[in-house]
Amino acid sequence: MDLAVLEACFKYLGMGFAIGLGVLGPAIGLGLATKTVIESIARQPEAEGQVSKYFYIGAGLIEACAIYALVVVFLIKG
Numbered sequence: 001m002d003l004a005v006l007e008a009c010f011k012y013l014g015m016g017f018a019i020g021l022g023v024l025g026p027a028i029g030l031g032l033a034t035k036t037v038i039e040s041i042a043r044q045p046e047a048e049g050q051v052s053k054y055f056y057i058g059a060g061l062i063e064a065c066a067i068y069a070l071v072v073v074f075l076i077k078g
Contacts, residue, residue, distance in 0.1 A: 015073045022069020026062045033058055 037055045041048050 011076060015076050018076060019069055019073045022072065023066045026066040029065075030059060030062045033062065
């Protein structure tokens with residue numbers, strides 16, 4: 001097996017691990033945040049507007065972590 005082929009294999013393997021593990025945390029965090037927002041709206045339906053506003057801000061910050069993992073994958077590929 002050629003050294004360049006082996007290097008490419010490890011590069012793609014690293015890219016897979018980087019995006020897989022890098023998205024796992026934000027996915028769990030977003031799921032837990034969504035669960036909490038739904039429970040709080042079920043308890044106090046009149047606070048839906050305020051709770052939703054803060055949830056959207058938090059969800060955007062959580063998604064930023066997943067985008068950082070994608071940036072790392074592009075850096076590994078480059």
